Amino acid sequence: MITPKPALAHPMPDDIAPIENVPLRVQVADRLRSAILSGRLRPGTGLVETALAEQMNVSRAPIREAIQILENDGLVETIAYKGKRVKPLTAREVAETYSLREVFEVMAVRRIMENGAPLDALYQHCDEMNAAAKADDFAALVAADEAFHHALIRLADHDLLLASWKNLYLRIHQIMALRNRDERNLAEVAGNHPPIVQALADGDRDRAIKLISDHTRALAAFDPATIVQAL
Amino acid sequence: MITPKPALAHPMPDDIAPIENVPLRVQVADRLRSAILSGRLRPGTGLVETALAEQMNVSRAPIREAIQILENDGLVETIAYKGKRVKPLTAREVAETYSLREVFEVMAVRRIMENGAPLDALYQHCDEMNAAAKADDFAALVAADEAFHHALIRLADHDLLLASWKNLYLRIHQIMALRNRDERNLAEVAGNHPPIVQALADGDRDRAIKLISDHTRALAAFDPATIVQAL
DNA sequence: CACCTATGAATTGTCGACATTCCACAATTG
DNA sequence: CAATTGTGGAATGTCGACAATTCATAGGTG
Numbered sequence: 001m002i003t004p005k006p007a008l009a010h011p012m013p014d015d016i017a018p019i020e021n022v023p024l025r026v027q028v029a030d031r032l033r034s035a036i037l038s039g040r041l042r043p044g045t046g047l048v049e050t051a052l053a054e055q056m057n058v059s060r061a062p063i064r065e066a067i068q069i070l071e072n073d074g075l076v077e078t079i080a081y082k083g084k085r086v087k088p089l090t091a092r093e094v095a096e097t098y099s100l101r102e103v104f105e106v107m108a109v110r111r112i113m114e115n116g117a118p119l120d121a122l123y124q125h126c127d128e129m130n131a132a133a134k135a136d137d138f139a140a141l142v143a144a145d146e147a148f149h150h151a152l153i154r155l156a157d158h159d160l161l162l163a164s165w166k167n168l169y170l171r172i173h174q175i176m177a178l179r180n181r182d183e184r185n186l187a188e189v190a191g192n193h194p195p196i197v198q199a200l201a202d203g204d205r206d207r208a209i210k211l212i213s214d215h216t217r218a219l220a221a222f223d224p225a226t227i228v229q230a231l
Numbered sequence: 232m233i234t235p236k237p238a239l240a241h242p243m244p245d246d247i248a249p250i251e252n253v254p255l256r257v258q259v260a261d262r263l264r265s266a267i268l269s270g271r272l273r274p275g276t277g278l279v280e281t282a283l284a285e286q287m288n289v290s291r292a293p294i295r296e297a298i299q300i301l302e303n304d305g306l307v308e309t310i311a312y313k314g315k316r317v318k319p320l321t322a323r324e325v326a327e328t329y330s331l332r333e334v335f336e337v338m339a340v341r342r343i344m345e346n347g348a349p350l351d352a353l354y355q356h357c358d359e360m361n362a363a364a365k366a367d368d369f370a371a372l373v374a375a376d377e378a379f380h381h382a383l384i385r386l387a388d389h390d391l392l393l394a395s396w397k398n399l400y401l402r403i404h405q406i407m408a409l410r411n412r413d414e415r416n417l418a419e420v421a422g423n424h425p426p427i428v429q430a431l432a433d434g435d436r437d438r439a440i441k442l443i444s445d446h447t448r449a450l451a452a453f454d455p456a457t458i459v460q461a462l
Numbered sequence: 463c464a465c466c467t468a469t470g471a472a473t474t475g476t477c478g479a480c481a482t483t484c485c486a487c488a489a490t491t492g
Numbered sequence: 493c494a495a496t497t498g499t500g501g502a503a504t505g506t507c508g509a510c511a512a513t514t515c516a517t518a519g520g521t522g
Contacts, residue, residue, distance in 0.1 A: 021483075023311065023505065049474070059507045061292070064474090068296060072303035080254065081474055081513045096391040103338045107331075160327040164395065252513075254475065280504070290477045295504085312483045312504055 024058050028066035031056075036075050036086055037170065039177035043089040047076065073170050089174065097171050098220030102213055104165045105149065108156035109196075109212050113205045117155040122197045125151060129190050141190055142176070148193055152212075189218050255289050259297035262287075267306050267317055268401065270408035278307065278315045304401050320405065328402050329451030333444055335396045336380065339387035340427075340443050344436045348386040353428045356382060360421050372421055373407070379424055383443075420449050 032052075035041040047067060053060045067084050070076040078084045125148035132140035146169070153165045192215040199208035263283075266272040278298060284291045298315050301307040309315045356379035363371035377400070384396045423446040430439035 021311070025505085048472090050472090060474090061506055061508095064296070065299060065505095068299050068303075072299075078474090080252070082515080083473065093391070096389055099389070100338075100391050100395070103334060107334045158327055158330070160324070160331050164331070256475085279502090281502085291504090292476055292478095296475095309504090313485080314503065 024062035025065040025069065028052075028056060028058065028062055029069040032066060032070055033073065033075065033170075036070070037173040037177060039174070041086050042178070043086050043174075045086045047084045047086065049084075073167060075170065075174070089171075089178065093171075094175055095220070097168060097175065098216065101165070101168055101172065102216040102220075104161060104168065105152065105212050105216050106209055107161060108153045108158075108165075109200070109208050110205070111156040111158060111161075112152070112200060113203065113208060115157060117157070119155075119197055119200055121151040121155070122148060122193075122200070126193050126197060129193060133187050133190060138186075141187060145186075145190060145193075189215070192218065255293035256296035256300065259283075259287060259289065259293055260300040263297060263301055264304065264306065264401075267301070268404040268408060270405070272317050273409070274317045274320045274405075276317045278317065280315075304398060306401065306405065320402075320409065324402075325406055326451070328399060328406065329447065332396070332399055332403065333447040333451075335392060335399065336383065336443050336447050337440055338392060339384045339389075339396075340431070340439050341436070342387040342389060342392075343383070343431060344434065344439060346388060348388070350386075350428055350431055352382040352386070353379060353424075353431070357424050357428060360424060364418050364421060369417075372418060376417075376421060376424075420446070423449065 032041070032047075049060045049063050049067070053063045056063070067076055067078070071078060071084075075087055076084055077087045125144050128144035129141060129148065132138075132144055149169075150165075153162050156162075192211065196208060196211045196215065199211055263272070263278070280291045280294050280298070283294045287294070298307055298309075302309060302315075306318055307315055308318045356375050359375035360372060360379065363369075363375055380400075381396075384393050387393075423442065427439060427442045427446065430442055
């Protein structure tokens with residue numbers, strides 16, 4: 001194949017990022033989502049359209065649509081003619097979230113064992129976790145942990161699983177922001193990862209499944225049921 | 232606790248359903264959803280807000296919100312400033328839908344075995360399937376099959392699983408409406424259900440899991456990859 | 463005094479109009 | 493004639509105003 005010769009103009013340097021046109025509803029949704037996931041907007045908090053519209057200096061339409069986006073994410077619920085609020089988080093929901101996550105990750109491991117997939121990314125994220133643990137950098141540890149699990153799910157090569165996992169993980173973010181942190185404990189749990197990768201590399205299906213299963217359960221247990229119930 | 236004595240007015244007979252105030256967006260969403268799930272709106276069909284608004288005699292706002300609801304259902308996708316369309320259905324998506332369904336149903340069986348749950352509803356739906364098969368009533372067979380699986384998931388007593396399963400089943404509805412039906416085959420597959428219930432009743436976990444797993448895989452295979460690709 | 467009934471504030475629901483963006487295609491230019 | 497540049501139509505994106513609904517509360521009524 002021959003590259004067509006450049007026209008009159010010189011070729012554009014490709015490090016000039018295109019101006020992205022982000023709709024207001026998306027900007028609003030992103031801001032609200034991050035507020036919810038960081039715990040700044042606690043479960044039960046009422047979201048009044050007019051107030052948000054005035055505060056953000058946009059009309060109500062994008063606010064409404066943004067809130068609907070968050071409803072899709074399962075972070076907000078609407079009560080007709082009464083109001084919308086950040087979805088309350090019950091102990092039961094927390095437990096269900098983690099148990100479904102376990103099923104997702106086990107499914108991913110199964111598929112990886114069946115289809116085979118390069119494990120480089122997993123090794124790398126294990127290294128990152130080690131470094132973070134040594135540096136006592138809690139935030140980096142959490143980030144590397146998420147990256148590990150994200151990579152694991154991606155290796156399963158299943159778009160629907162990936163989308164479902166991401167959606168579920170939103171709530172896990174929220175839970176992590178609301179619980180009482182016990183950093184020492186998590187650092188310990190982080191050590192579970194290398195054996196999982198090893199089992200995958202060994203092709204030992206049952207061991208890999210057991211390890212990932214135990215690990216996600218440990219993460220669930222790590223989060224005490226101390227979610228402060230709003231109202 | 233003492234029941235307060237009825238006031239002057241006689242008590243209302245409670246079989247008079249309250250007039251539910253269904254927002255337009257919900258009505259629109261329901262109509263569009265049923266059109267998509269029944270196959271009348273095929274994947275790839277463009278959904279133009281102005282056209283729909285005029286056709287249904289409402290303004291564009293509820294149309295937009297309805298379409299966003301369908302986006303949450305995963306039935307519609309938006310391309311900014313270009314339009315919205317019924318999400319195309321690829322062979323891969325079909326396969327992924329069924330494989331995720333399998334995982335959900337296996338999870339349900341596991342939980343039922345762990346927690347125990349009355350199986351009456353399952354027996355009942357098996358009977359309905361038998362009756363429908365004998366009467367050669369295909370639609371009733373399909374309905375009873377869905378009722379069976381719905382009941383199975385509900386018995387797992389896991390709200391998040393139930394919601395996820397329902398959402399997934401929307402796409403299964405759509406797939407079933409679009410594929411070439413082979414009724415004989417399905418009637419045969421329907422016979423798989425009683426052994427599943429039997430295994431549950433026997434408390435034979437591994438057998439129950441294997442049976443439900445094989446069954447959902449059979450359903451997936453039953454749907455040939457003859458989904459007609461739009462465009 | 464217990465119960466019904468109006469009234470009003472707060473909030474969401476709906477509407478029509480205008481702004482913005484994208485795409486296809488014609489017009490232009492060397 | 494090929495590449496670029498205008499241009500118009502079609503669609504979504506956003507806005508402000510008004511309608512409908514709910515709930516709480518105050519007032520009426522036997």
